[in-house]
Amino acid sequence: MKKDHKVFDLIDQELQRQLHGAELIASENFASEQVLAATGSVMTNKYAEGYPGRRYYGGCQIVDQTEQLAIDRAKELFGAEWANVQPHSGAQANAAVFLACLRAGDTFMGLDLSHGGHLSHGAPVNLSGILYRPVAYMVSEDTGTIDYEQMEKIAMKEKPRLMVAGASAYPRDWDYARMREIADKAGALLLADIAHPAGLIAAKLLNAPLPHCHIITTTTHKTLRGPRGGMILMGKDFENPWGLTTPKGKVRMMSAVLDSAVFPGTQGGPLEHVIAAKAVAFGEALSPTFREYGKQVMKNAQAMAGAFTSKGYHVTSGGTDNHLMLIDLRSKFPDITGKKVENTLVLADITINKNMVPFDSRSPFQTSGIRIGTPAVTTRGLKEEHVVQIVDLIDEVISDIDNEHVIARVRAKVNALMKEFPLFAW
Numbered sequence: 001m002k003k004d005h006k007v008f009d010l011i012d013q014e015l016q017r018q019l020h021g022a023e024l025i026a027s028e029n030f031a032s033e034q035v036l037a038a039t040g041s042v043m044t045n046k047y048a049e050g051y052p053g054r055r056y057y058g059g060c061q062i063v064d065q066t067e068q069l070a071i072d073r074a075k076e077l078f079g080a081e082w083a084n085v086q087p088h089s090g091a092q093a094n095a096a097v098f099l100a101c102l103r104a105g106d107t108f109m110g111l112d113l114s115h116g117g118h119l120s121h122g123a124p125v126n127l128s129g130i131l132y133r134p135v136a137y138m139v140s141e142d143t144g145t146i147d148y149e150q151m152e153k154i155a156m157k158e159k160p161r162l163m164v165a166g167a168s169a170y171p172r173d174w175d176y177a178r179m180r181e182i183a184d185k186a187g188a189l190l191l192a193d194i195a196h197p198a199g200l201i202a203a204k205l206l207n208a209p210l211p212h213c214h215i216i217t218t219t220t221h222k223t224l225r226g227p228r229g230g231m232i233l234m235g236k237d238f239e240n241p242w243g244l245t246t247p248k249g250k251v252r253m254m255s256a257v258l259d260s261a262v263f264p265g266t267q268g269g270p271l272e273h274v275i276a277a278k279a280v281a282f283g284e285a286l287s288p289t290f291r292e293y294g295k296q297v298m299k300n301a302q303a304m305a306g307a308f309t310s311k312g313y314h315v316t317s318g319g320t321d322n323h324l325m326l327i328d329l330r331s332k333f334p335d336i337t338g339k340k341v342e343n344t345l346v347l348a349d350i351t352i353n354k355n356m357v358p359f360d361s362r363s364p365f366q367t368s369g370i371r372i373g374t375p376a377v378t379t380r381g382l383k384e385e386h387v388v389q390i391v392d393l394i395d396e397v398i399s400d401i402d403n404e405h406v407i408a409r410v411r412a413k414v415n416a417l418m419k420e421f422p423l424f425a426w
């Protein structure tokens, strides 16, 4: 076969972009060469609908072993009794849990999207908001942290069947124990969506969602640094409180309901190449060096938050407990939007994303904030002194936002810094 230059030239351009730029998107990371190799492997050729040992296709004897390995390592990593590693993404994992736990029209609670929640937690354009009835809890305007008292009041009034802990843009840790108390009082199941902090939780650097949460969903590609994908976990299996039916009739245990909700409920054949890569990533995350990585991610985030604060930016909630921070631009630059900053920084090879801040006065398309995360640059080896330099460069660009000379000068400095931290051995 002739090489497809069109596609592979583009892949090479993307590699160059990743090599030369400062990657500060909080949900991104750089997977290892072994994770990439597994993702690009012949496992992609195999159909394996079903689960290890009970498939709808022959020839699954090898993929059964990689999938079982992924399950076993996931359970060890999070101290869980049960895992399903088939969800194609975080949103797919959530869709399966909703299908398993709710019926159309049922009420559930999640963090307000403009306060850091995720689209799959009740956005009107997502199935969670179309098929079910989302009710939001919020952060407090004074502190920028979750208002658990208000959450309890709303829960007691609305009586949701499911409550979701977790966010895409929340810089603080979660009080899962407190949320479980509220969920128990309201008669709700508690789901923790740890898509963002999963790697830091696996490294035991943040509060553990187990044993407090009934179910956990996560992505595998954010702080966990695996291939793009999702996963569902349970600390302990439990009896499905609502006796939901599956294609096999009434199923009592939640593990069976969840398995059925993933396949055939919301997906067809699993991505066995990605599942093999998940097994590799979980193996990496079980190693002591991963814990050191997680610690450095957090040290870098704290150093950046401190540097932004000392330059007069408002960091929401006053700092960060995890790998990300939200900068409310309004205190220092009331006329500059998050969108403008995102688009300008890209020209300087610095990648961040515009983000709503709590109680934002602008739309999600403009925003008054930016979200910044340290997982990717930390994988490359950057330490506190380097990320603080990047804060200086970001501030230089924003302070003179239409100045092309500043952008060009900053880009040269970013490229030089990144050259010191090669991504791969090759």
Ligand SMILES: *Cc1c(COP(=O)(O)O)cnc(C)c1O
Binding pocket: 027, 088, 089, 090, 091, 092, 094, 117, 118, 120, 166, 167, 168, 193, 194, 195, 196, 219, 229, 230
């Ligand atoms: C990223 C994220 C997801 C979605 O993950 P995808 O793999 O993009 O579908 C779900 N929930 C939260 C909280 C997230 O941050």
